Amino acid sequence: MNQLEGKKAIVTGASRGIGRDIAIEFARQGADVAVLARSQDLLEEVASQIQETGRKAVVQVADVTDEQQITGAVEQAIADLGGVDVVVNNAGGNSFSSPVVGMRFSGWQKTQRLNVESTVHVLQAVGPVLLGQKSGSVINLASVAGLRGAPMMSHYGAAKAAIISLTRSVAVxxxxxxxxxxxxxxxxxxxxxxxxxxxxxxxxxGALARVPMQRWGQPGEIAAGAVFLASDASSFMTGQELILDGGLSAMP
Ligand SMILES: NC(=O)c1ccc[n+]([C@@H]2O[C@H](COP(=O)([O-])OP(=O)(O)OC[C@H]3O[C@@H](n4cnc5c(N)ncnc54)[C@H](OP(=O)(O)O)[C@@H]3O)[C@@H](O)[C@H]2O)c1
Structure with missing residues (x-):
């Protein structure tokens, strides 16, 4: 049952949503987990759920768009955990929709900072440790929006497409x-x-109209995929995309 027994994991954006479920499921599967986001109260609540499983929880409050904050938080998390085996770059998202013409460039930059640059900062912070120990699994959250055009959300689609490409490059x-x-x-x-x-x-x-399974996915269903990617069950898988979308990307 415990697919992550003895592992040490860092999950960004773990105060809510998908990241929260990943952090708690990792603990249920036997991992100690450092949770990172801006909302300390929510992180403390996630940490107490992790501790209820008998695993260690580390709380790091940081804004992933601030290079110094995120780098310092990741380094402190590794120190507090006593190492790191699994890293989930989950913090991200999108706060507006707009056509390209008329989009404030600051909005474009903000979206790249939150999704792409934050991931680069974390990769640069954990890379030397993982490479030095010659083991580890990194999971970057992209989106089906990065697989094809994302009209009115080009800033978000481009950011997630960048993460897919970045992941392949770093995997190699x-x-x-x-x-x-x-x-x-x-x-x-x-x-x-x-x-x-x-x-x-x-x-x-309207959003569900093109989803063959005709329902919203649940954060726990993404957490199950994250456990697979973090665990030895995926030991020969690198530089790949695991798509969990109810069939959306399979639509003609
Ligand atoms: N939900 C979907 O349908 C969907 C689909 C495809 C991809 N995704 C991707 O999956 C990931 C998680 O999405 P979600 O739906 O769980 O989003 P969510 O519910 O909005 O949660 C986002 C998480 O990221 C954290 N976060 C946001 N900005 C941050 C910042 N500047 N610094 C540190 N932490 C920050 C938030 O915590 P604080 O506010 O406490 O900082 C929160 O924990 C994102 O990368 C998103 O793009 C989601």
Missing amino acids: EWAWANVRVNTLLPGWIETDLTQFLRDAPDGGS
Whole structure:
């Protein structure tokens, strides 16, 4: 049952949504977990759920868009955990929609900072440790929005496409050291990030119209994929994308 027994994991964006479920499921599977985000109160609540499983929890409050903060928090998390085996770059998202013409460039930059640059900062902080010990699994959260055009959300689609490419590059750079790097691509998942769709007049039915399974994915279903990528069950998998989207990306 315990697929991550004895592992030490860092999960960014672990205060809510997908990251929260990943952190708690990792602990249930036997890992000590450092949880990182900006909301200390929510992180403390996740930490207490981790501790209820009998595993160690480390709380690090940091803004992933601030290079100094995120680098310092990751280094402190590794020190407090006593090492690191699994890293999940989950913090990310998108706060607006706009056509390219008329988009404030600061909005474009903010989206790249939150999704892409934060991931680069974490990779640069954990890389030397993972390469030095010659083992590890890194999971970067992208999105099916990064697989094809994302009209009105080009900033987000481009950011997630960059993460897919970044993941492949780093996977090749790190494969010699048995450090695996893969991308997890959720479709529409029921979290705060997608609440605006369920609050829309159609109740979100427009978003679900192209999802063959005709329902929202749950954060726990993404956490199950993260456990697979983090564990030895995926020991020969690197530089790949695991898509969990209810069939959305299979649609013609
Ligand atoms: N939900 C979906 O349908 C969906 C689909 C595809 C991909 N994804 C991706 O999956 C990941 C998680 O999404 P979600 O739906 O769980 O989002 P969410 O519910 O909005 O949660 C986002 C998490 O990231 C943290 N975060 C946001 N900005 C941060 C910052 N500047 N510094 C540190 N932490 C920050 C938040 O914590 P604080 O606010 O406490 O900092 C929170 O823990 C994201 O990368 C998202 O793009 C989601």
